[in-house]
Amino acid sequence: MLPGYALRCRMNVLPPCLNSIKSEAPAAVRCEACPAPWMHCSVRKFQKGQYPFSQGDAQGYVYRVQSGGLTLFLSLANGRRQVVDFAFPGDLVGLGSHRQFQFTAQAITRTELRCIPRDELRLQSLKDARIASMLYETAAFQLEEAYDHILTAGQRGSEGKLAAFLLAMSRRNVHHGDDPAVVHLPMLRTDIADYLGLTAETVSRTFTNFKAQGLIKIVDQRHVRLIEPRSLVRLANAIAASG
Amino acid sequence: MLPGYALRCRMNVLPPCLNSIKSEAPAAVRCEACPAPWMHCSVRKFQKGQYPFSQGDAQGYVYRVQSGGLTLFLSLANGRRQVVDFAFPGDLVGLGSHRQFQFTAQAITRTELRCIPRDELRLQSLKDARIASMLYETAAFQLEEAYDHILTAGQRGSEGKLAAFLLAMSRRNVHHGDDPAVVHLPMLRTDIADYLGLTAETVSRTFTNFKAQGLIKIVDQRHVRLIEPRSLVRLANAIAASG
């Protein structure tokens, strides 16, 4: 119950003023469809492995992932990490009413972040019910995902965890154009492990296991084709079951 | 990512109209301090073990726990349960924009629930930014707790999990009057186990273990005195550490 983990929200529940923000747009954009004020935005670029922000940093902006991706994690006293989420293009990171980031973000690959002034957004949300409702819906959406994550993390069984993870990633991830059955996994095996509460070795073994069972096909280290999604669903739901 | 887990929120971030709802108040209360409309509320009573609502039930009300407590859990295909949260007096259960409950509630003891019409609350939130902001704050608060739970569930080590749980309960639980170091644990060991992703046996053994280490004192089966909260914090933070 540390105060104020920052929120991440999805683009598709944002007002047009934020949806319309493009890399090519001028730094200050005006939204005609909603009463949000001018948003003065800049874009920052990060190399793979860099930390856009860390636990405890003052939180002046809400970030929108333009390209690349982020791993969001909590550091523990003994050096362990708990990955709480990943963020991909279109996702917003840093909503919430607190002054400091409660987790650290690390760039998975070269990543561009658009910086949205946090105070302006918050100010407007207090004035306009539509914006506040949007934020509420967004937080509720996040909460659903978090419960799903709790379910996954609490599940015994590496197979159930990894199956749930693959299915979740296939739902939210942008598939690489042509084939919707191919899931893109840009993050490290270590990150997947810390997300699921496993070790990298177990993640690797379970991938191999799935491959041997014919459930997936490993295109390359960053792409997996789901051959038997039905079976994966069964594994994800009937966790650590006998059958 | 099943749509719409219901939300539970804390009393202290609710508008006065909801805060002022008491068991003794008339069923319909008028809030003068905020524009929320008349709320026609009834009170329902449940015996220990009963299910106020189940996964998939139509969600007509937001419930406020008046007395007693609830275990909120997801049922899995193989009969396992994942407890996602507990609700105690003052907590609200069932916020969110979806039409069905996504989890089941079970009364821990004899429990009274005040039923707040969900549609009215939602309608008002769309009109009034203050209410919507309140809902947002509430959801954000819930999300913090959920991240905390993810952290706990993802932690290796029964000691770290149980220590984190005891500390969390001591923070949110109403202490029994006199002694703030005594934590009330009204739920079954099984519920604690399903909350933490352990078995009831392991929970029991870990309690015994803590007792033997002098970290806690077991007053009775439902009350635990924290003797060395510092050590518990260390266990909760430096999870599964060597020391």
Add this chain to the structure above:
DNA sequence: CGGGCCGATTGATCTGGATCAAGACGGACG
């Protein structure tokens, strides 16, 4: 083309917690 590096995979062993099994406690009720 060849070396160095980091991450992924695979192998071998160990252990914490699950599981199976039995007993102890305690409240409800006659």
Add this chain to the structure above:
DNA sequence: CGTCCGTCTTGATCCAGATCAATCGGCCCG
């Protein structure tokens, strides 16, 4: 006061996954 039943605790065994260790593989860079 004693029986019953559900819960909690304790004990013994087993196994999934952690850990330790080695190899493999791709990628960058010279």
